[in-house]
Amino acid sequence: MYNDKVLGHFENPRNVGVIENADGIGEVGSPVCGDMMYFYIKVENDKLVDVKFKTFGCAAAIAVSSMASEMAIGMSLDEAMKITSSDVAKELGGLPERKLHCSNLGADALHKAIENYRGKNTKD
Numbered sequence: 001m002y003n004d005k006v007l008g009h010f011e012n013p014r015n016v017g018v019i020e021n022a023d024g025i026g027e028v029g030s031p032v033c034g035d036m037m038y039f040y041i042k043v044e045n046d047k048l049v050d051v052k053f054k055t056f057g058c059a060a061a062i063a064v065s066s067m068a069s070e071m072a073i074g075m076s077l078d079e080a081m082k083i084t085s086s087d088v089a090k091e092l093g094g095l096p097e098r099k100l101h102c103s104n105l106g107a108d109a110l111h112k113a114i115e116n117y118r119g120k121n122t123k124d
């Protein structure tokens with residue numbers, strides 16, 4: 001039911017792990033299935049120089065995390081905030097209908113990590 005690209009990212013996910021002293025951390029849980037995803041980001045000059053993730057979830061969620069992290073590395077924070085779950089699903093060549101909720105997690109966790117970083121770095 002998964003295409004080869006999704007299976008490739010599931011079997012060989014890119015950027016798995018934790019960044020020690022991450023500049024931002026995003027955590028999301030799926031209300032549909034209870035799976036969890038954590039994104040860790042490293043920021044330099046307003047750019048994502050490193051993105052890693054830990055996903056406790058289904059094959060689609062792992063493939064989505066892998067793809068979202070790959071898309072985001074090298075982007076500015078503003079660019080990465082514009083990545084949508086459908087962008088990630090599209091880059092993966094599509095996901096089965098009943099797995100679309102899984103694709104929300106990647107973009108959400110990434111955005112939360114950026115918001116976490118921005119919250120810490122807001123000077124008022």
Ligand code: FES
Pocket residue numbers: 030033034035057058059060061099101102105
């Ligand atoms: Fe839970 Fe996919 S079934 S994220």
